[in-house]
Amino acid sequence: MIFNIQRYSTHDGSGIRTVIFYKGCPLSCLWCCNPESQSFGPSLLYKKSLCKDFRECLASSSVTLDENGTLYFDRTEGSDFTSLENACPSRALTVCGENRSVGEILEEVEKDISFYQNSCGGVTLSGG
Numbered sequence: 199m200i201f202n203i204q205r206y207s208t209h210d211g212s213g214i215r216t217v218i219f220y221k222g223c224p225l226s227c228l229w230c231c232n233p234e235s236q237s238f239g240p241s242l243l244y245k246k247s248l249c250k251d252f253r254e255c256l257a258s259s260s261v262t263l264d265e266n267g268t269l270y271f272d273r274t275e276g277s278d279f280t281s282l283e284n285a286c287p288s289r290a291l292t293v294c295g296e297n298r299s300v301g302e303i304l305e306e307v308e309k310d311i312s313f314y315q316n317s318c319g320g321v322t323l324s325g326g
Contacts, residue, residue, distance in 0.1 A: 212317075214316075220323070221294075221325065237295075240293055242294070279293040
């Protein structure tokens with residue numbers, strides 16, 4: 199389960215790097231830089247600053263409103279996060295985490311081989 203693939207990183211090792219962030223960590227450290235990556239399965243992320251209050255997401259049974267108009271999302275495993283993401287025209291909802299094969303990951307990594315060679319960079323595996 200991959201949380202993110204970050205290309206052209208200069209902060210996670212020497213040179214220019216591609217950082218592969220895995221999902222799933224049982225530690226739940228308070229200082230975690232990516233707490234949204236702690237669960238082992240896909241997660242639903244909500245970025246309130248992007249929400250334009252179209253409320254298209256309310257068509258899903260996974261979303262409810264409280265008496266103050268605050269949105270609540272059912273983030274339990276097995277919920278259809280992709281449908282929620284697709285229903286949001288403002289892109290405030292995104293699915294975090296996807297299963298990727300080693301081949302798919304290498305395909306991304308290989309796009310930046312010339313950067314690695316010229317900067318003494320490489321690949322960093324993080325999270326998980």
